[in-house]
Amino acid sequence: MNNLNVYKKMGIMLPAMFLLLLFTIIAAVALGAVYVPLGRSFRIILDNIGLIDDPALPQEQVSIIFRVRLPRVIVACVAGAALSACGAVMQGLFRNPMADPGVLGVSSGAGLGAIIAITTGFAARSIYTMPLFAAVGALCTVTLIYLLALRKGKIAPLTLILSGIAVSTFIGAVTQFILIRSNTYEVRRYVFWTMGGLSGMMWEQVRLITFPVLVLLAVLMMFSRELNLLQLGEEEAQSLGLEPSRTRKLLLLFTSLITAVAISVCGPVSFVGLIVPHMVRLIAGPDHRLLIPASALGGAIFLTGCDILGRLPADGEIHVGIITAILGAPYFxxxxxxxxxxGGAF
Amino acid sequence: MDNIKGFALRRGFILMMIMIMLLSVFTGCAGRNQPDSAAENSGPESDIRSGAGSEMPGDASDGVDNGSDTGSIKSGDASDESEAAFKFPLTVTDANGDEMTLESAPQRIISLTLGSDEILLSLVDKSRIVSMTRYADDEGISNIAAEAKGVGTRTTMDMIENIIALEPDLVILDTWADVNYIKQLRDSGITVYAFRTPGNIDEQKAVIAELAHVVGADEKGQELINWMDEKLRAVEEKLSALRPEQKLTVMDYGELGSSGKGTNFDDIVTRAGLINVISQAGIEGWPMISKEKIIEFDPDIIILPSWYYDANNSFEGMRDSLVNDPSLQTVSAIKNNRIISVPNPHISAISHYVVLAVEDVARAAYPELF
Incomplete structure (x- = not known):
């Protein structure tokens, strides 16, 4: 490992990506279904965070910028960063470039939670019910898959992936069973949820995900060195003083937590966790010390950017999950x- | 290696600090973002706009093309506004249990369901409707396709920015609407009223009365309900000669399944003097009925939709596929060639127009009585 080289790369790449993210955020706030001049958008934001005082701002534009667009953009950034960083970690963890948070059944579990929240009517009671049900569904599924793959205190990656597929399929079928018994409106709500969407995001959702995601991302970054060692193989890593199974367990716990939090709010946005880390790896290289933060920034840029595209059509927006998949699948x-x-490994 | 770990830890700490700072900024913003008073919204601009409503003459609606005497449900006229004046401010609770106060009769109404489009157009002056659904213009499903031309703009539920930009003083939607959207609109100082989709004609009347009350047009609402009662009574009279044992059995068969207990369809056909075989079998909601069950239920009449989501489907195509299906040849409706279709805008209506479907069905089932 050439530390100096990595740090040098970090010093260039992270600030550059941060600038790009800022630019994307500005574009995301500036563009939307209703035109608000960019300068006024800034004044609205500054006015609302208390830096300036301008009572003359048109109230409906204040609502559009500060209550509709800005929280949505922040959720896009946070969720994008979460999904993408988790993807990077999972790919390192399984040493499999096709791994993403979905392998652990997070999406299917969250989907089951979502349809239960919809059909029981709890989803219509409060804005917090859907996220709660989805998060509980996701975490229960992950725990189940994890327990299935646990043998003598160790996790076998292959068993984990296979039992993940099996449990996900089973849970998907339970979801579909409930769906076929539901009425058209409920099916509609569920289908829209599975597309992954950022419309309807408010400061409540921002508060809900920002803190847990950022803290857990910081924790993930502390495992960069261990992830790097894991790339050498189980035995090598062990001989260098690492306990692979313990590291793996902890990382699985953290990635599923982050993914569950992100998905609970904006639905299972597909492919962010898969393609962004790969794109970032092409430039950043395989060192997780750089790869994880760069993936997080890249994910934020990607999801916010996709959301801009989804919001452009004047006759109703396109769910962001559709855009990410349309761009993501061909790349995959x-x-x-x-x-x-x-002649790669798979 | 050690200094890598040390660096990682230090970095973790620094990042954590940055995050806590970021977070406090976010929550700080959010704290300021609690619902401000809606009163701030009423600048001089919106006053001018709301005043415009009363100058528009009542409109003679020739758009209702049902052939029969629907002339009594013309658009509201200016008179219902003077009636409304002394009732407001009005405090109401919507079907989600949310309470709200309307300071004055709403003058800039946005409707986000086809049902409320149809009801509103019969309740208030067109100038008070700033937006309806796109479905209102679709002749295949709407009873107001002609009447709706030129009335307001068109928005859907997820076009939140556009809805706010229209500066509505009332948004009407149903309880299926995403709670996030409702909250977002309310946080922007907009009054949002959710009604529950009715499951039968009596509930439909209640919804009309409810919406009429909210827009300050109670009298107009009562007129609509009276019109519905008249229509229903007329059908009832025609069917009075029908003895219980003469009643025919019926089922519907559509792209999205059939209709059992607790559905509008069930209420419509029951009022039309028919027996719905699916609710007779104790099935609720909208089940998918297998061919075996159709043979077992052996309905006298099968009702197919006149309109299909999938443009490749048609009444004729669906009918032919049933008639030519060798397995269904024992079914009475097919033996007697009684596969019928009634105008979809009526039978799928979530508005007063639903009573027209009762007449449509009764007329098709018992032509000798009409």
Whole structure:
């Protein structure tokens, strides 16, 4: 490992990505269904955080910028960062470039929670019920998969992935069973939820996810060195003083927590956790000390950017999960074909 | 290696600090963001706009093309506004249990369901409606396709920014609406009223009375309900000669399944003197009925939709596929060629127009009585 090199790269890449993120955020606040001049958008934000006092601002534009657009952009950043950083960690953890937080059944569990919240009518009572049900569903599923893969206190990655697929399929079927017994409106709500969307995000959601996600991301970054060692293989890592199974357990816990928090608020946004870390890895290289923060920034840029695209159509927006998948799936295929041609590991 | 770990820890600490700072900024913003008083919203601009409503003459609605005497449900006229004047401020509780106070009769109303589009257009002056759903213009599902032309703009539930920009003083939606959207609108100082989608005609009347009350047009609402009662009574009279043992059985068969107990369809066909085989079997809601069950239920009449989500489907296509299905040849409706269709805007209506479906169905089932 060439530390100096990594730090140098970090010093260039992270500030550059941060600037790009700022630019994306400004664009995201400036663009939307209703035109508000950029300068006025800034004044509205400054006015609302108490830095200036301008009573002359038109009230409906204040609502649009400060209550609709800004919280949405922040949720996009936080959720994008969460999903993408988790993807980077999972790929390192399983040493499998196709791993993403979805392997652990987080999405399917959250989906089951969501449909239960919808059909029982709890979702209509409070804005917190859907996130709560989705998060509980996600965490229960992860725990189940984890317990299935646990043998003599150790986790076998292959068993984990396979039992993840099996449990996800089972839970998906339970969800569909409930769906077929539901009425059209409920099915609609669920389908829209599975598309992953950022419309309807408010400061409540921002508060709900920002703190847990940022804290857990910081914790993930502290495991960069261990993740780097894991890349050398189980035995090598062990000989260098690492306990692979303990590290793996902790990282699984943290990534599932972050993913559950992000998904509970904005639905299972597909492909962010898969493609962004790969794109970042092309530039940043495999060192997790740089890869994790860069993936987080990249995810924030990607999801916010996709959301801008989704909001552009004037006759109603497109859910952000559709945009990420439309951009993500072709890239996934490209990756798959290229790796096969080069003769990669899978 | 050690200094890497040390660095990692230090960095973790620094990051944590940054995050806590960021967080306090966010929550700080959010704290200021609690629902401000709606009163701030009423600048001089919105006063001018709301005043415009009373100058528009009542509109002679020739758009209702039902052939029969629907002339009594024309659009509201200016008179209901003077009636409203002494009732406001009005405090109401919507179907979600949320209480709200309307300071004055709403003059800039946005409707986000087709049902409320249809009801509103019969309750208030067109100038008071600033937006309706796109469905209102679709002849296949709307009873007001012609009448709605030129009335307000068109928005959907998720076009939150556009809705706020229209500066409505009342948004009407149903209890299926996402709670996030409702809260977002309310936080922006907009009054949002949610009604529960009715499951039968009596509930439909209650919803009309409810919405009429909220927009300050109680009398107009009562007129609509009276009109519905008249329509229903007329059908009842025609069917009075029908003895219970003469009643025919019926089921519907559509893209999204059939209708059992507790559905509008069930109420419509029951009022039309028919027996719904699916609710007779004790099935609730909208089940998918298998062919075996159709054979077992053996309905005298099968009602197919006149309108399909999928443009490749049609009444004729659906009918032919049933008629030509060898397994269904023993079913009475098919033997006697009684596969019928009634105008979809009526039978799917979540508005007063639903009573027209009762007449449609009764007329098709018992033509000898009409």
């Amino acid at each position: 295929l490209y990756l798959l074909i290229r790796t096969r041609r080069v």
